[in-house]
Amino acid sequence: MLKSKTFLKKTRAGGVMKIVREHYLRDDIGCGAPGCAACGGAHEGPVLEPQPLDPASSLCPQPHYLLPDTNVLLHQIDVLEDPAIRNVIVLQTVLQEVRNRSAPVYKRIRDLTSNQEKHFYTFTNEHHRETYIEQKQGENANDRNDRAIRVAAKWYNEHLKKMSAENELQVILITNDRKNKEKAIEEGIPAFTCEEYVKSLTANPELIDRLACLSEEGNEIESGKIIFSEHLPLSKLQQGIKSGTYLQGTFRASRENYLEATVWVHGDAEENKEIILQGLKNLNRAIHEDIVAVELLPKNQWVAPSSVVLQDEGQNEDDVEKEEETERILKTAVNEKMLKPTGRVVGIIKRNWRPYCGMLSKSDIKESRRHLFTPAEKRIPRIRIETRQASALEGRRIIVAIDGWPRNSRYPNGHFVKNLGEVGDKETETEVLLLEHDVPHQPFSQAVLSFLPKMPWSITEKDMKNREDLRHLCVCSVDPPGCTDIDDALHCRELENGNLEVGVHIADVSHFIRPGNALDQESARRGQPVYLVKKITQPRIDMVPELLSSNLCSLRCNVDRLAFSCIWEMNHNAEILKTRFTKSAINSKASLTYAEAQMRIDSATMNDDITISLRGLNKLAKILKKRRIEKGALTLSSPEVRFHMDSETHDPIDLQTKELRETNSMVEEFMLLANISVAKKIHEEFSEHALLRKHPAPPPSNYEILVKAAKSKNLEVKTDTAKALADSLDQADSATFPYLNTLLRILATRCMMQAVYFCSGMDNDFHHYGLASPIYTHFTSPIRRYADIIVHRLLAVAIGADCTYPELTDKHKLADLCKNLNFRHKMAQYAQRASVAFHTQLFFKSKGIVSEEAYILFVKKNAIVVLIPKYGLEGTVFFEEKDKPKPRLIYDDEIPSLKIENTVFHIFDKVKVKIMLDSSNLQHQKIRMSLVEPQIPGISIPTNTSNMDISEPEKKKKKLEK
Incomplete structure (x- = not known):
């Protein structure tokens, strides 16, 4: 059956265009119920169970299926994901609405519908002859969709009666819309709110904890006075932003001070790019990464960024008076030059909430069901939740979602989502850091794995088309010990004319990952692998399946591999005479560690082809590095640590800073040179569509x-x-x-600044500040970076080796891809640092109290931040302790220095500190540091000290990337 609509549309040129839209209706769409004679078993994929008696509901004791509306799917997805909830009919109408309103929820629903055990059935009611409805005149889209949901629910109940005369099977409509529920009951459809239905499941009382509380007003704390001003409606915010009364930006909460945040204003205007917010009322219930509207305060109310380190003590009561007293500490007299534009949040444009990992802080009131949840991420405020499982959840890592933030509550309200496991368990803590940093870490799906090559695999004649055979060259790789994903190899040989040929050979990952398929999409989503400190089950979270990363794309020695080669002809002064690029086949003659390669270079007795090649590379690399530094490239230092792990317990037994050799620098120089050469080539060919990398000054x-x-x-x-x-x-x-x-x-x-990927057609500034290079990209690590795969595709087209990449010339898609890659890169770095932090804590837990020399990196108003070179470890020594007499502190921002009694601390001063693990706060275990030398007469330095902030990205090193 075909329905069509015809209407006329006026074009920009003034003409009239006739538009015809066709909508096909079918009568062969199955209901999903097994054994349904009326459908003839017409259905595909997961179906409903024949006898859906579990869970049993006191409201509806007979067998039933659930049919939720759009808002239930959007807001109660945590309930629907629980194993107790099965046999759910997801209408096409509902699925389309969810897709338009929330991509993350839509993905979760698709995962549920593909899970055979959950029995979620997708019913295409919009193409079913008996359930499709037209929109009535004067009816809005929302009311039409509500009516379509009721029509489908009514049809289901009538249809299921046809299965057999004794059949008592029902379809229950689950809706939190009062009017929709009333209309459904009037039409004879069984309907309940989500809360009513969940509370009727007497065998599953834990489900009540997972209900999202959607009414902020109804969930305000009892007798609580108004703390925050009301958020303005979106229409007023948009008008204010348009007129310039308000500014729109991203809210960034401070890690060091819970009463301070900044808003990075969107747009090109340089003025007031960053606005400071101080105090609870000015933060006005905004949460880290929300898009907010801010109002600038008068200049006489502007403040300077605080140098005070403040952490929320998280009292159960809403003691706002204490907060106001604390806020006064922030507003001390400062130099007028230090004042920054200051504002207050007047409304929320977009909430960027996500599920948060953390721990329950159980209420002191014995029978209380209300408790505070402390997130692992310090920039997120504590969350008030209701749970009946408080005793069971103590000492566990759990996930909580925020539902809302009433004006009279110090903290937002939320609900329990999931129990992850015991605090301190290595696998649980790793799961937490991966979730907190939004690292995609689930196993690759069958859809993704289906695009991998069939084994055994070997290079064929077809593979060699447009490819040069370089298997005769003396190529070798140099990598860290234990490296299995080898994506680069090198060679150097003397030519007959006396010049040198140098080649960088990179794994041809793009040969195996074709654009647009599920493998390509998943690789783009992940962006790069995440390397953790000896994760028990897997050492890294791969970007591509292991068959590619550690086998077919890894340039292991003595096996044939496909590569993309950048080959230069150089003179002995490392000046490039010719450059060529080719797809190739290579056979690496050795897989060396940095130490092994260094030993060969230094050995007087070794003169084989591999060693001669390495010596040539090393000599040229030194010249390249010297020349690069002369041009202004930066050589910066950052402490990195290496753990020695116990082979059985996987606990760290030693910790030391990493040692760098000449060979590290050798490999780095040629990777940099290859990246620069490729950047020039792809920009010549695709001036508007090249994927480049820049490092702003x-x-x-x-x-x-x-x-x-x-x-x-x-x-x-x-x-x-x-x-x-x-x-x-x-x-x-x-x-x-x-x-x-x-x-x-x-x-x-x-x-x-952070280096970022960008599309050449969307930016004018290409310069890489740290490398002093006018143009740069990433080409040399396609196993580890999706950006390199795109660059390989661009280069393949540029040299005529491949022409099957349809979307390379869409600069808007490329810009969106760059945005995701930049986000994934940042999150991977933070996750890796958090993993180092956790294992550092394990190390000091077994080590006990240690005293070490340290240097002051930063001076704060009430603390010093120190670096311990032996461990590459950074931490904070505080000079104030709660409920203790405060020492006389004099802070000088100009020098900068901190005077305590007669002792003055300057940046880079040498001190001695005592290090130990503080486990008093299980949620935020930290490395505690206290001063040993110099001793300050008459002052007992407190020992309830610092966060070891290597788990905190903004306070840890921002290593300049190459």
């Missing part, structure tokens, strides 16, 4: 702390250009303080 204000720190040691650091900075750092030496230069370079790293 930091604004001058970023360097203030570095300049002041150097000045305090009678040194001058110039920051006008990258060359000036590099030269200043090279000259900043002290005979009496050899570690000073390293500290300056670490501090310089903190001043840097």
